[in-house]
Amino acid sequence: MHMINPTGVVLQGMDFTECYGDSVSSVAAAARSGCRKRVRRLIKRGFSVDCRDNRGWNALHEAAAAGSKECVQDILAAAGGSSRGCSAYVNSLTHEGESACHLAAQRGHLAVVRLLLEAHSNINQLTNDLSCPLYAAVDGGYKEVxxxxxxxxxxxxxxxxxxxxxxLHQAVYKGHCEIVHxxxxxxxxxxxxxxxxxxLFVAAQYGRQECLEILVNAGANVSTQAADLATPLLIASQEGHQACVDYLLDHGADPNIACSHEWPQLPIHAAAEFGHISVLRRLIAVTxxxxxxxNGMVSPLYVAIHSHQSKSVEMLLREGFSPDAQDCTHILGIRSPLSFALCRTSSKPYSESVGLLVAAGASLSEEDWIYALATDETDLLQLILKHRWIPRPEALTRDCSVPHHHGKAVLKLQEVRELLCVALSQVHFAARWLPLLLKAGLEPSLLLQPHMLEQADSEVLNYLLEFVNWSNLSPPSKHILDRRRAEKTWEPCPHFDSVPCLSHMCRLQVRSVLGPDLLMRTDVVQQLPVPSLLHDFLKFGDIPEASYTHSPPSPLSNRLQGYRSTHEHRHVL
Known part of the structure; x- marks a missing residue:
């Protein structure tokens, strides 16, 4: 028969008489439906069992895929008398490289697979995508096959x-426990x-606990490492598979093996990063x-902060991990957990991790104070002052401090020194931070520095002077104020030309005796034998705060860079 395709090329020797519109032969169609009588009738009438469709499937492939043992028997019997012979026919492949045995195994047709193997089907024949009958049966979960x-x-x-x-990889991945066994x-x-x-790594990764137990009991290595050094314990911790983590630890998995080429990552880091709290709790106990x-290590606090896992941060701090950790500048480019949490905060309010670190006593550096003071927002400074206590003036004369005061951590001498350095470099924001610091108990005389007196706005300067005895300022300070008054850059309050009244002198003395911290931050004033009407006065509550009128600040990154490049330490203590 000769046919001409649309291009005009003559096709010779191809018999299409046994094909339907979908290109399936008569015998193949009958085999697909499992109709043995029709298959026999067609074979007896001389229809071919080897005619292929556009997938390369013949009648045997259809019968095997359909699971029709009887049709397979009849088709094999008919092929045995063909010129190709039964052995070649039973191993014929589709265009995808699939044998009839593969198709039957893939669908769990046990009797058909047995019959095909008896007919000498190649048990290890690979398909184009490298599968085989066993792999296909494993993938489908057909245990008997x-x-x-x-x-x-x-x-x-x-x-x-x-x-x-x-x-074995595939059986574990699919969770076919009996086949894994x-x-x-x-x-x-x-x-x-x-x-x-x-x-075993696959079992840990996908939480196949029963498969994991089978492999461990069979002798599989629980601390095997992948190409990137990840261990089963690390991957189970990352994915939050608590039962797998427990089983691995109970059977010798080492939680202290470094699991990364780049830095010493441990399973505890994975649990902290992904917020798997119960897994993290277990790993804290054994890491x-x-x-x-x-040195050379990385606290899990860093990865918890990086992924905004505040619950992980909270647990680590509660279990005794340091809020300061180690300086990871050379490993990750990060100086401290707090500085990292601050730079990771993309919007206000500051992240919960910042509050947790501050409450836990994280050390505050000059750069951290920049975030709190070099802005027209006061949320971070309020957060710091909520959890940290400014020490009394006498404590600032020596390099030591009370670790806690009224249940809160006390700022160290170095922290106060750096606070003042940053404050004096950010005088244009003083209308925001000055009232908070003074009401938190900062000794106002520490801010009576030349730079403050020269640069502060008129309202800010007046607010500061209300907290001191303005009549006994040092000669250099008076000289600066006199010059500013003459230049009309400072308009003092009218009463600054007079000696402070007795009531003001009394509250300065009360502040000095009690300490500015107790006076401003506790209810001690309510316990004094004075009329209640004086309570607010004694706490300087009658002084109006300065208004903030500056234009919006430049981006914080610019202010940080500018501070690093131009700031010189001022000797304020």
């Missing part, structure tokens, strides 16, 4: 798929894929605390 193929000598350690997975007795337990991932403060 797997048992049959194993009993007939199917190769168990070959790699399949582009990722080089073995049948079968394979664990005959497979190489330490076979690795192209990323050096073992089957070497050297990761918290040790």
């Amino acid at each position: 797997v048992e049959l193929l194993l009993s007939k000598g199917a190769e168990v350690n070959r790699t399949h798929t582009a990722s080089c997975w073995t049948c 079968l394979l664990a007795n005959v497979c190489n337990l330490e076979a690795l894929d192209d990323h050096k991932i073992s089957s 070497d605390r050297a990761c918290d403060r040790g």
